[in-house]
Amino acid sequence: MGEPIGVAVVGLNVGKAHLWAYQQLPERFRVVAVCDIDEGRAGRAAERNPGSVALTELAQICARDDIEVVNLCTPPGLHLDHIAQVLEAGKHVVCEKPLVGSLAAVDEVERLEASSGRRVMPIFQYRWGRGLQRVKHLVEAGVAGSLNTSSVEVAWRRRAEYYSVPWRGTWAGELGGVLTSHAIHAIDMLTYVVGPAERVFARTTTRVNPIETEDCAAASLQMADGSLATLVATLGSPEEITRHRFNFTHLSAESGTAAYESSGEPWTVTPDSPEALAAIEDAMEHFAPGHEGYVGQFDRFADSLRSGDDPPVTVADARAALEMLTALYVSSREGVEVMLPLPPDHPAYRGWTPT
Ligand SMILES: NC(=O)c1ccc[n+]([C@@H]2O[C@H](COP(=O)([O-])OP(=O)(O)OC[C@H]3O[C@@H](n4cnc5c(N)ncnc54)[C@H](O)[C@@H]3O)[C@@H](O)[C@H]2O)c1
Structure with a gap:
């Protein structure tokens, strides 16, 4: 099965549930670091995950060479920047839903993933x-x-x-x-x-x-x-x-x-x-x-990292959900039926939010 994969969890509210799941798979993953801008949260999480270090900045996670996977549980508005930073550091990404806030952004994630040679796995547990x-x-x-x-x-x-x-x-x-x-x-x-x-x-x-x-x-x-x-x-x-x-x-x-x-x-x-x-x-x-x-998603993810297959949830899967959201919001706002797929020149391609 190989050595356990070094993982860091960033954002430690729902991130605690991710940590618990990694603990259920000790032969597959080793939690190397936990990270939250709230130092107290990071410290408490490290105590509950023996062997992990508490950090307060994503940059510190990205700088370490014992971390292969960075698991993002930060607020949704930060996901795109954080995904880009982690891929740039040459690490795989696991990211909570919603992956990002527009079809343009998810297409950007797809491009970044392809050029990084690393994988992005959105969460749909x-x-x-x-x-x-x-x-x-x-x-x-x-x-x-x-x-x-x-x-x-x-x-x-x-x-x-x-x-x-x-x-x-x-x-x-x-x-x-x-x-x-x-x-x-x-x-x-x-x-x-x-x-x-x-x-x-x-x-x-x-x-x-x-x-x-x-x-x-x-x-x-x-x-x-x-x-x-x-x-x-x-x-x-x-x-x-x-x-x-x-x-x-x-x-x-x-x-x-x-x-x-x-x-x-x-x-x-x-x-x-x-x-x-x-x-x-x-x-x-x-x-x-x-x-x-x-646990089920992470276990299947470990399989995919070892085999080189697609992760169990792909950026395309997240895109499908985001495209549905975009269509639902456009329909509700304009009072019209909306056809899918939405083309890149659709007015809502760059985001469904009203602002
Ligand atoms: N899959 C699910 O069932 C599920 C359930 C709950 C939340 N979520 C998703 O998880 C994400 C987080 O949700 P939450 O409820 O845990 O949010 P939250 O705001 O309660 O917790 C986020 C944590 O991230 C930390 N944080 C913020 N900015 C940071 C940064 N730059 N670097 C490091 N840490 C930072 C905060 O201090 C906080 O501890 C959201 O995308 C949310 O939609 C998914």
């Missing part, structure tokens, strides 16, 4: 839930049939306290609201199974908290495969749930509703006939689920 992986496996095995409709619900709760962190709720800092920051995972799960959308119509509004960005959204999508999908997302639901449902000709598949674990089991897969059931059972004999969540 919900992909690796065992329930979603089971459905993906059945689709890829060809036993699901064609898709008729899908529905996606993201009903979470964010209160005033959440917005005490200054960048949240602002277009400049968070780059968007419930669509960009929260439903982006559910959107990725939809397109991971179904593929891209072809045309979208969306409405967004701000009703839950007094913030700049949207906290409620509803959208109607026609996917490129001809199927239809709905998406509804809010940060104002007292009961928090996430739910996906896919209605194929040979089976329907519905997730559980655990808000932050809905991609994991239990999912309910209902065959349309005894023949469909037999095909599902055959296909499941070849199902080999891996780790879930961040």
Whole structure:
């Protein structure tokens, strides 16, 4: 398997969850450094990760030659600069969502990645839930049939306290609201199974908290495969749930509703006939689920670094989600249906934010 890969985690709020995930894979990764401009946070994280050093500047991370992967968990508005700095230093990047704030920026990341010879892996950790992986496996095995409709619900709760962190709720800092920051995972799960959308119509509004960005959204999508999908997302639901449902000709598949674990089991897969059931059972004999969540993504990333294959989530995957966001915001703002893909001369190519 080779020596563990030296990794540094930068930004230590959600970054703590990344550190926990690396600790679950000691044969694959070694946390060499933790970094936060908040010295106290960095120090506490280093104590919980024996063998790591606490640093306060990304430049110090970039200067070290015992770090192969820099894992960015900094606020979204900083991602593009930080990715460029890390690639320039000759290291691989793992970066939290949203990767960057426009199609122009994600295309820039793609160019920087290609010229650096290093890899950029955006985070979409919900992909690796065992329930979603089971459905993906059945689709890829060809036993699901064609898709008729899908529905996606993201009903979470964010209160005033959440917005005490200054960048949240602002277009400049968070780059968007419930669509960009929260439903982006559910959107990725939809397109991971179904593929891209072809045309979208969306409405967004701000009703839950007094913030700049949207906290409620509803959208109607026609996917490129001809199927239809709905998406509804809010940060104002007292009961928090996430739910996906896919209605194929040979089976329907519905997730559980655990808000932050809905991609994991239990999912309910209902065959349309005894023949469909037999095909599902055959296909499941070849199902080999891996780790879930961040652990699952990092484990697959280690495989890809060693083999030279693409990372389990690519910049193109992040681009697909950002293109969907761009289309949804344009549709909502202009009250029109928007066709995808969006060309580079589209007015929103350089960003979906209103400023
Ligand atoms: N995948 C998920 O489920 C998930 C969940 C939460 C947050 N996120 C994403 O993770 C990122 C961070 O979110 P958060 O909630 O942890 O933010 P946060 O603001 O709570 O924490 C960010 C940390 O980064 C530090 N920081 C800021 N600038 C820095 C710099 N230049 N160098 C080093 N450290 C710096 C801050 O001091 C802070 O400790 C965002 O992109 C967010 O959307 C993803």
